[in-house]
Every structure is written in structure tokens, then in C-alpha cells.
Amino acid sequence: MTSEGPGARTLLVTGPGGDGVSTVAAATALAAARAGEPTLLLSHEPAGRLAALLGTAPPAWPEEPARPADGLSVARIDSGSRFRAGVLAAQRHVRPALDALGAGVLDDDELTELPGTAPLALLHALRTAHDAGRWALVVVDLPPVTDAIRALALPAQLRRYLRRLLPPERQTARALRPLVAQLLGVPLPTQSLYETADRWDAELAALQRLFEGPGAAVRLVLDPTERSAAQARAARAGLALHGLGVEALIANRLLPTGSAAQLLATLAGQQREQLVEFGAATGLATHHHVPHLGRPVRPADLAGLPLPPVGEPGDAGPAESVVEDRLAAEGLLVWRLPLPGAARDDLGLVRRGDELLVTTGPFRRALALPAALRRCTVAGAAFTDASELAVRFAPDPDRWPDRALTGIPRPG
Structure with a gap:
């Protein structure tokens, strides 16, 4: 054929x-x-x-x-x-x-x-x-x-x-x-x-x-x-x-025409289970519940929707990555990259020159290494229980000064 x-x-x-x-x-x-x-x-x-x-x-x-x-x-x-x-x-x-x-x-x-x-x-x-x-x-x-x-x-x-x-x-x-x-x-x-x-x-x-x-x-x-x-x-x-x-x-997803009390109770329970799992995975555990009205939303409904007040710009910005100094104890620097919602099996990591290429699911981004880490080699990585990608760097003896590093800046 x-x-x-x-x-x-x-x-x-x-x-x-x-x-x-x-x-x-x-x-x-x-x-x-x-x-x-x-x-x-x-x-x-x-x-x-x-x-x-x-x-x-x-x-x-x-x-x-x-x-x-x-x-x-x-x-x-x-x-x-x-x-x-x-x-x-x-x-x-x-x-x-x-x-x-x-x-x-x-x-x-x-x-x-x-x-x-x-x-x-x-x-x-x-x-x-x-x-x-x-x-x-x-x-x-x-x-x-x-x-x-x-x-x-x-x-x-x-x-x-x-x-x-x-x-x-x-x-x-x-x-x-x-x-x-x-x-x-x-x-x-x-x-x-x-x-x-x-x-x-x-x-x-x-x-x-x-x-x-x-x-x-x-x-x-x-x-x-x-x-x-x-x-x-x-x-x-x-x-x-x-x-x-x-x-x-x-x-698709047609509701029954008869009694739907059990179905609605099941759907409500599934919604709450999903919210709990989502909050645990992403850190967004504070939910503001907007009820299902059973019909399209009308202009008169908008003022009564229980939405959170609008905060000041930057009140809920993304968590910043930080470089942790473990040189004295372990001879390592650890770059902590917050990735709330990521799954361990969907993560990928490649060092390419002065960049770290991070993949999570279908998304990929090239991150410029902080200056201190450019003189290091990647020694390993782990996805922590805090939803952080912790990448370990070991100083390259050929490029590292013979003294302890102090004052590591936070990468932008």
C-alpha cells in the first residue's frame, strides 16, 4: 500500500x-x-x-x-x-x-x-x-x-x-x-x-x-x-x-440530563485534589476560588468575583538564582536555579562554553554563567525537594586563583 x-x-x-x-x-x-x-x-x-x-x-x-x-x-x-x-x-x-x-x-x-x-x-x-x-x-x-x-x-x-x-x-x-x-x-x-x-x-x-x-x-x-x-x-x-x-x-463532556448530584460531587472533589497537587508541585498554594456560575459570566457578575487585590509591581516576582559558596567545606560552588513545577524526568542540562543550557519539558533556555562559575567545571547536578536545580561546580585549577573566593555576586 x-x-x-x-x-x-x-x-x-x-x-x-x-x-x-x-x-x-x-x-x-x-x-x-x-x-x-x-x-x-x-x-x-x-x-x-x-x-x-x-x-x-x-x-x-x-x-x-x-x-x-x-x-x-x-x-x-x-x-x-x-x-x-x-x-x-x-x-x-x-x-x-x-x-x-x-x-x-x-x-x-x-x-x-x-x-x-x-x-x-x-x-x-x-x-x-x-x-x-x-x-x-x-x-x-x-x-x-x-x-x-x-x-x-x-x-x-x-x-x-x-x-x-x-x-x-x-x-x-x-x-x-x-x-x-x-x-x-x-x-x-x-x-x-x-x-x-x-x-x-x-x-x-x-x-x-x-x-x-x-x-x-x-x-x-x-x-x-x-x-x-x-x-x-x-x-x-x-x-x-x-x-x-x-x-x-x-x-464532548456532556452532563447527564437526569440527577447530576453525584457527578457534581465527584467533579468538585477532583478539582480540589488537583489544586492540592498543583500547589505542592509549584508552590502556588494560596488559591482564590472563583465559583462556577452554571452559565456564561455577565457584566454584572464581574464586580462580585472573589479575586485577590492587585499588588505593587515586583511583589510576587520570580525567585532569583543564587550561587552558594561551599569552597571551604567541599571545594564546590553550587548554582541554585528555582524551577517550581518542573519534573525531574523532564529536566536536561548541558554546559556549553560560558553558558548553561537548561531544558524543562518542551522549554529550553541558555543561561549565561556568573563570572565565578566560568572558571569552573560542572561536577554534577540534582533536582532538590525545594524544586531547585542545584548545579555543582568545581574550580578549574588552571583558571582559578590560589586563594579562597569571597563576595560571590548574585547572578542577574
């Missing part, structure tokens, strides 16, 4: 953010697999979330997808990995020029993802999945519907730009190009440029057919609140505008 075969289908699942799209996408993929249809679920959700839904932690694409059930494969759309791979490939391509200029090069572990990479990663994962030819159905857990429509519209928009910049009908016969260029007095685009544009157009058209062709459909998930309904109405028009058909509307 190939991506163009009659059995290769694409089912796109989207909806307003927070309405349960990932849950519905996972259930749809699992149901199709149990019905005997080889199915791949592509999702942008973190591995931990997918593990909770399906009982496995799938690897990041393009590694081999995980198989949590018979007939079902799951792979993550990892825009960060895709971005880093693209930058490194481009850097290798221009490496001679960079070397000639004496420019430094970037390494994988210091690259941080830029905005706008997620749609490209989504489209690349979808095309790769179809090219593999291993599944009869590819279920795609899309981002919130506004972002999803923009991503799916990208191939058609890029094809339009190519046609405007290099109109195919203006290609001149190769033998006449020098003459035409001389008559016009300006250089003409080379034939290779047109050939490249034609190749790009063909590849974009093939990608476009994966979600605009007869083998593709959209399932729209809706938690029927006023906010979500308004977004879904606008999304319905946007999908139609871009030629994307909606196969089904799935209403």
Missing part, C-alpha cells in the same frame, strides 16, 4: 483548545485498530500524556512508532527535534562558507526552537507517515483549531507564492533566454530555478492531497460551552474556506 492507494486515509481531529481533542483522537485511533484497520496516531502531546491515554510512552518521530495495541501505532510530532535537525542540516550545507568567515557553529544541544516551526513539523510528520505506506488510516491529533487551519492551509499558500514569484508560463525556451535577456537588459531567472520551483510545487501538491483529497476528513470536537461554540462556528467557516470537509461533530 502506498500513500496514494485507495486504502490510505487521513482523519484530522481538532477543536477549540482544552476541549478534549487528544482524548477523542486517541479513542478514534484505538477503535479503528480494534476494527482491524492498521492505524497510526500522530500527536503533538507530550509522551507522559500519551502514556496516560494509551499505556505507553511513544518515541519522537521519526524513530520507530510505539505499538500500544494490536494494529495501533503511535508517534509524537516533535517540532523541537525537527527544528534542530533542519538547522544542523542547513549548517552542514554552508559549513565551508562559515569556516571561511571564521564563524562559530551551533550544536544540537544549544538550539532552542523558534516560533512557527510547529506547522512545518506537523506537515512533515504527516507526509512521512503516508510515505511509509504501513497504515490504512492516519489519525492526526491536531493543535487547537485556529492553528490547525493555518497549518493545513500552508501548502496551498506556498504554492501560490511560488506561482507569483516564478510564473510557469513565463519560462522562455532555453535557446532564447540569452537573446531575451539581452533585449530586456536584465538577467532572467535561470532554468534551474524554475525546475526547483516545479519540484517544490509538486511536493506541496502531494502534501495538499493528503488532507484535501477524497481520502481525508475532519472530526471537530466541541465541549459545548459558549466560548467553544463560538470558536467552533468560526472554525467551521475556516475549514470550508480551505476546502476541508467535516466528517462529524463530536460533542
